Amino acid sequence: MAEVSVNTLLSDLLPPGEVARLAEQVERLPDPASALRALQAFQAEAGRPVDPSRVLNCLTLAGFSPYLGSLLVQNPEFLEAIPPGGLPRGPRTREDALSLLADVLVDRAVRMARMPLEGRFGRPTCRDDQGHLEEATFSVIALGKLGGEELNYSSDIDLVYLFSRDGETSGTDASGASSISNREFFARLAADITRLIAGPGPEGQVFRVDLGLRPGGSDGDITIALAAAVAYYANWAEAWERQALIKARPVAGDLARGRQFVESVEPLVYPAQADPYVILEIGQMKDRIDAQLSAEGRSSTDIKLGRGGIRELEFAVQALQLLHGGRDPWLRQGNTLLALHRLADKGFVAYEEYATLSNAYVFLRNLEHRLQLGQNRQTATLPAGAGDLRLVARRMRMHERAPGRGIDALLEELERHREVVRRFYDSVTGAAAQARLEEESADLWLDRMDDETLRERLRRSGLADPNEALRPVKLIRKLLQSAAVTPEVRRALRKSGPLLLSAIGRSVNPRRALENLEKLVSSLLAEEGALLRFLSRRSMVGPTVHLLGRSDLLAGILIRQPGILGSLEDRGRIVRTPAAEDYLKSLLPIVRRPGEVRVRSAELRRRHQEALATIALRDINRQATLREVLKNLSDLAEATLEATVRLARQDLAGPARGEPRGLRLSVLGLGRLGYREMDYVSDVDLVFLYETARGRGGALSLARSWCERIVRILSTLSRDGQLYRVDLRLRPSGREGELVTSLEGLMDYFGGTAEVWEMQSFLKARPVAGDGALGARAVERLEALILERCARQGPDALRAAVDDMRRRLIREAQREARRSVKLGEGGLFDIHFIIEFLQLRHAVRNPPDKDTIRLLTHLNRLGHLSDKQMQVLYESYLFFRALDHEMRLIYDHPLVSLPGDPVRLAEIALALDGAAADPAQRGAHLKETFRRHAAAVQRVYREVVRER
Secondary structure, eight states: OOOOOHHHHHHTTSOHHHHHHHHHHHHTSSOHHHHHHHHHHHHHHHTSOOOGGGHHHHHHHHHHOHHHHHHHHHOTHHHHTSOTTOOOOOSSOHHHHHHHHHHHHHHHHHHHHHHHHHHHHOOEEEEOTTOOEEEOOEEEEEEHHHHTTOOOTTOEEEEEEEESOOOEEOOSSTTOTTOOBHHHHHHHHHHHHHHHHHSOOTTOOSOEEEOTTSTTGGGSOSEEEHHHHHHHHHHTOOHHHHHHGGGOEEEEEOHHHHHHHHHHHHHHHSOSSOOHHHHHHHHHHHHHHHHHHHHHTOTTTBTTTSTTSHHHHHHHHHHHHHHHTTTOGGGOOSSHHHHHHHHHHTTSSOHHHHHHHHHHHHHHHHHHHHHHHTTTOOOOBOOSSHHHHHHHHHHTTHHHHSTTOHHHHHHHHHHHHHHHHHHHHHHHHHHHHHHHHHHOOOOTTTSOOOHHHHHHHHHHTTOSOHHHHHHHHHHHHHHHHHHTTSHHHHHHHHHHHHHHHHHHHHSSOHHHHHHHHHHHHHHHHTSTTHHHHHHHOHHHHHHHHHHHHHOHHHHHHHHHOTTHHHHTTOHHHHHSOOOHHHHHHHHHHHHHSOSOHHHHHHHHHHHHHHHHHHHHHHHHTTSSOHHHHHHHHHHHHHHHHHHHHHHHHTTTTOTTTOSOSSEEEEEEEEHHHHTTOOOTTOOEEEEEEEEEOTTOTTHHHHHHHHHHHHHHHHHOOBTTBOSOOEEOTTSTTGGGSOSEEEHHHHHHHHHTTOOHHHHHHHTTOEEEEEOHHHHHHHHHHHHHHHHHHHHHHOHHHHHHHHHHHHHHHHHHHTTSSSOBSSSSTTSHHHHHHHHHHHHHHHTOOOOTTOOHHHHHHHHHHTTSSOHHHHHHHHHHHHHHHHHHHHHHHHHSSOOSBOOSOHHHHHHHHHHHHOOOSOHHHHHHHHHHHHHHHHHHHHHHHHHHTSOO
16 A cells, blocks of 8 residues: 555545644654554545544554554444544543453353353352352452553453352253253353453454463362362462462452452461561562573563563562551552552651652553553563664653654663662562561571470460470471481571471461471481472471371371372362372373282372372362362272272283183272262272173182282282272172172072162162173162162051161160261261162152262252251251261271360361360360251151151
């Protein structure tokens, strides 16, 4: 397109006087030539002259940004939306307006994405702690520039997706067949929202979306439950992750739930007692950025990350907020300019300095806008060419302020503002470093101290009973002092030692933390370099001590295999919900490699312990709900069983003959495994089925040998731990029966002599390993046979048989003086007997992926449980299951009943609800809650089974 003069181009549109006036304005634009080319192209594309009242709008946009000029050419109607003379200036800043636009568009994307998902799967629902059904909600939290309402023209938007609570969608009909978990629903929703906003389209992206600041970063789940997100930031997040939350702001979806998240994490971002090391870590992070920029040759040209740039001012402001925001909530503000003003208001920044800093920030942000606006590119780097740099200077209107020397004027003003920012940044980080040096005192772990000095240091660290802690602390001191012979270990210990002490003081059980820490240090010393690696990972020290004080089960795993600590540094593993196939992928390579079965079995146990530690870590840090933890443990058990079945099959027919042909084996899981509710140190209730080709002799003997190998591998106890204790008592005829049975033999047994209690047990049957087709066929036929046989018995005979077995179990439980969580009246067994009775009484088939909650919901939907009964059973099941679960996690073994020791009782109560009441009150409250739930379940049992 041939270039034409402004006068020629405008003469056909405006009177001569207006042409001269407008020509003068065009010449003052940053890029007059681009403006005129865009106007000429606009007229050619539209096929008609431009509205004279809007010519200046078109020229101004194109003269500042070739990108905006091309946008108008492609979409002429955009120009009609802008009133003549441009939009009136409002109270909002440019950044504020861009952020508001982003808020609206993200919220619109949430609504657009959610509608088709609800049409396909139903609405996501959950139950509160009292069992009331409610809608599960979804919130979008903005971080970074959008969170601080400081968006650029070409910014990414940093988002975190949260959902309120786990549960299931309602499905699209009464059967609930199309129902999926809330986690899956909201993961689909988050992916669809991201695709709507950031996906390519004819008009390009709405915004680039960055999900890298979510818990676990790019390795974490795309969305996470609100409680799990809070727990992550409380227990596992690094300092920079909590720093990023300064700008957290709910922008779409359920805003009230989003504000709840922000309020929940505020005490974590702004602790009452700030750690000066956090400020030093900010300085170290900036030093790493500087080193990278220097290596790339961008130290002086990057106005965002370089010396005296935007990031240094933001970091310095945030450092002051972190130091003082714990004591003064007024300083908790995500917008940098507002935060700077509040710091000046409170005297942490002088007003003169505030004025120069705010001017510097406004200049730097304006310059960043101008750099991005030209071609809609995400950049903060000054161009190298003189022509491009001259355009940037004109966009900053330097040609008007300093005619003839726009580039020099730009660089001079930039340098002046950079010096202001750099001095401020150095003063903030330097003061923090000095404060830390002044606080240094005698090292608790390395330096000589008498017992009284030790007690005083322990008392100041928050330990309620320094005398009790004195002995294990002295033992740990002795171990550490013997190890700290190298300068590297001493330096690492001086840095991480205070963290050890403060973490012990914050531990839920300091005595357990100290005792397990002593064992862990001993274990680390047995491996060269292990202690140094542990102490050098400063971010791991506090969480590790927290785990040691929280759980003997997890502490035992870490003490036996301290190498697992290194793998737990992967935060993605902590926040990412593991898939069932992940466990199998981890275990099967062990089965396939050559070598002795004994050696591979030991490796299987080690890998199993590592997976168990990850589950327990997610559990303790509240990254998963109880239901998810039980499912993870069940998935791990299934994968372990499958690996064991394959390992035991190798060379079964003899070293020379390899694996047997024509023999199929299926493993059915019953009990907790059948319901996908395995817990820590749970037995696995198994039944073995075999099938063989016709005419093949000796199959039973071969199948029996195969099963004996499976049981031996699973139950072998060694220093690496044990895979599982195996319970085979539920097989046909119990202990007197054959170890493995055929499918037809199983059907014959349940068609004839099996008692009602056995039919109850086999309602939980599920294929968990081996030949899946054989197992599925067995479960399908067996369930139909059991329901048909019970229907023939009649309700009265069925009621009597179920109640008689329940009374026998209660009498067994009453041999113990205390209430049994599992077997006692109103306990877990009553809930399962109610479910099983209703299934047998009304011939209710199991829903897909059966578990206790899903069966209760299914029976409620079918009308066999009233809403009130459902609420009682739901709430009581969660209480009893959580109680049993916490006791296993804390003590590394199941407790039959509530402990009589008030200290242990209070510890269990604290793990269950986190209440900060007096220990005696906690214990009393737990016993009362136990009594209330047991009485409520007994009432429902009488109403349903005994019809009273």
